[in-house]
Amino acid sequence: MGQKILVVDDEKPIVDILKYNLAKEGYEVIAAYDGEEAIEVAFSQNPNLILLDVMLPKQDGFQVCKKLREKLACPIIMLTAKGEEVDKVLGLELGADDYVTKPFGMRELMARIKANLRRLTLSNPVEEQKLLKVKDLEIDLASFQVRKKGNTLELTFREFELLKFLAAQPGQVFSREKLLEEVWGYEYYGDIRTVDVTIRRLREKIEDDPSNPSYIKTKRGVGYYFNRN
Template sequence: MTRVLVVEDDPQLVRALVITMQARHYGVDAAPDGATALRLAAVRRPDVVVLDLGLPDMDGVEVIKALRGWTRVPVLVLSARQASDEKVDALDAGADDYITKPFNMNELLARLRAAVRRAETAPSAPEVPLVTTDGFTVDLVAKKVRRADHDIRLTPTEWHLLEILVTHPGCLVTQKQLLHEVWGVTLGNKTNYLRVYMAQLRRKLEADPSRPRYLITEPGMGYRFEA
């Protein structure tokens, strides 16, 4: 069964896409934001991704770039953005096709089938969602971290934070995004949670936790992972 990952924050459109695709015997997973999409892509290994660019937590182009760090899964952009430079940015980032809203469902399905066919006939390459730095390695599927040839034990909360950061390489992830994703809260006065857990992660992963190389603080804004 061909598996599709739909990345879209409009519940009505998601419902229409899921019903239509399932009726045609596709397996469908849905993600309302970029962070969820990247985690589902690593765990569920879809055969094709249908991606909106206007996501609540990050731009869809950043999702494409993050995916292209480890997988060649076909990405079909489905977006209301019609400007030429928007299309160029998405295609340059690694998208395989670009469909503008409003769209014809039959055309979308035809392009989806074409993308899957191209992927099936292309030379296969190993896809290992492995984030590697000079200091440690993060296996997003096995949910393991290794440093100096030793497994590093992380708590579920530490793992969740690290997973979000490493799937957004080079991008600022705001305090609000992290709090909402990890703890389900958006209150600014909970930032002490982040400081405590980020300090723990640095002690476990950084050579010099007081001068982090990989887990960078953007004062007053959030955090960033640099590979």
């Protein structure tokens, strides 16, 4: 079977449609229909990617996402019927990698899924044995781990990818649009808040003082860069 995708939605017709289209693309599909079941299935099945609806019975998608991030680093794409910015930002703050607003086009959703899975595959090279060291920070490209002063930090897949990309090119300033293209693997349509939220989460984990960062710097009006000094 192909890579495993967990679909979480309380509307069975939507789950069935997603199952059918994902299976056609060669993915192994498992499903959950409420928040509690989603957590149980995710931890037991360890999927490669999770499609997570926001409006769920028992526990909503935000609660589920927060709990999943305690143990899983796989990409999480949130499905939301709400187009409000606050909902999108909240999902990203809790560790989601991406979001798609309902009603969504199947072609767009498949492109997002493939981009996230492609990045996941590329981030786990078998032969790669590289270690980036910057001050107290160690970025292990082979084991998908980040350590600070010897302590392992819990980063999501997207946070790790963003840190790796910036650290590999220190001093080079990247716009939000360029980071979306390079790290997320596809073009967003005008919404660059995703980068800001992920940068903020990343700073909270790697910086001694997130409000005065020493690793990931902001070039006002331009974008972000990694500081090796």
